[in-house]
Amino acid sequence: MNIELPPTIAAFFHAHNTGQTDGFNELFTDDALVNDEEQDYRGAAIKGWMDEAIAKYKPIAEPTDIAQTAGGTIVTAQVSGNFPGSPAQLHYNFTLRSGKIAALAINA
Numbered sequence: 001m002n003i004e005l006p007p008t009i010a011a012f013f014h015a016h017n018t019g020q021t022d023g024f025n026e027l028f029t030d031d032a033l034v035n036d037e038e039q040d041y042r043g044a045a046i047k048g049w050m051d052e053a054i055a056k057y058k059p060i061a062e063p064t065d066i067a068q069t070a071g072g073t074i075v076t077a078q079v080s081g082n083f084p085g086s087p088a089q090l091h092y093n094f095t096l097r098s099g100k101i102a103a104l105a106i107n108a
Contacts (some may be wrong), residue, residue: 003065024046072095091108
């Protein structure tokens with residue numbers, strides 16, 4: 001399924017799927033918070049989190065749905081890679097502020 005994503009979210013998934021994370025932290029606000037697998041990441045740790053996940057799991061996320069909520073944008077994606085339970089359907093809950101990601105929570 002080909003869905004239209006906001007530019008910042010599209011850039012996030014491009015980095016996620018290609019491993020091209022140069023400038024990745026520029027997608028996020030200075031005070032951004034990412035929560036994945038019950039762990040929080042802020043600042044420079046956000047790029048480290050993504051680089052580690054790419055190296056370890058080689059994930060590919062295929063967005064299948066997008067929904068706007070009062071709190072932000074939820075992108076549902078089919079994620080495959082080198083991890084138990086692959087492929088898995090995950091929900092990426094984005095909060096955007098001034099065109100950047102202010103918060104991201106990833107859950108099943």
